[in-house]
Amino acid sequence: xxxxxxxxxxxxxxxxxxxxxxxxxxxxxxxxxxxxxxxxxxxxxxxxxxxxxxxxxxxxxxxxxxxxxxxxxxxxxxxxxxxxxxxxxxxxxxxxxxxxxxxxxxxxxxxxxxxxxxxxxxxxxxxxxxxxxxxxxxxxxxxxxxx
Numbered sequence: 001x002x003x004x005x006x007x008x009x010x011x012x013x014x015x016x017x018x019x020x021x022x023x024x025x026x027x028x029x030x031x032x033x034x035x036x037x038x039x040x041x042x043x044x045x046x047x048x049x050x051x052x053x054x055x056x057x058x059x060x061x062x063x064x065x066x067x068x069x070x071x072x073x074x075x076x077x078x079x080x081x082x083x084x085x086x087x088x089x090x091x092x093x094x095x096x097x098x099x100x101x102x103x104x105x106x107x108x109x110x111x112x113x114x115x116x117x118x119x120x121x122x123x124x125x126x127x128x129x130x131x132x133x134x135x136x137x138x139x140x141x142x143x144x145x146x147x
Contacts, residue, residue, distance in 0.1 A: 001067060002039050006032045007100035033093045037085055038073050040092070044082045047072055 003009075042049040050066060081089065 002036060003096060003099045006036060007096050009100045009102055009104060029093060029096075030089075032096060033089050034081055035073065036092050036096060037081070037089060039069055041085060041088075042066075042069070044085055045076070045079055047076060 038045050038047060043052065047069065048064070050063075
């Protein structure tokens with residue numbers, strides 16, 4: 001979910017138009033990478049995480065939703081990236097880039113092919129159209145014979 005917000009890949013065009021490619025902005029890429037690192041390493045940035053939640057034995061505990069941290073990150077504001085994460089940022093940037101480049105629809109179709117072939121669907125659609133037009137012609141003919 002976070003990767004799709006940073007670099008959507010599922011709804012992109014399969015064939016890019018000639019001359020439409022632009023190099024990504026390095027600052028924007030670095031910002032997206034740091035944002036992703038706040039999701040993966042929240043403790044390093046001082047954000048609450050699953051392991052640092054206080055637990056009260058007598059109260060019922062409701063687990064916070066850590067899948068969407070946008071509000072927490074926004075309230076936390078900007079902060080310096082920890083030194084121990086500098087080397088990891090390169091890997092996260094590659095992960096975002098590869099996610100955007102991956103053709104998930106093609107992988108899905110190859111891995112889980114549809115049992116109904118496209119040719120079968122087209123033939124069935126033509127058959128339905130022929131049948132419905134035949135019914136319209138028959139109705140017009142029977143209606144005209146009554147008058």
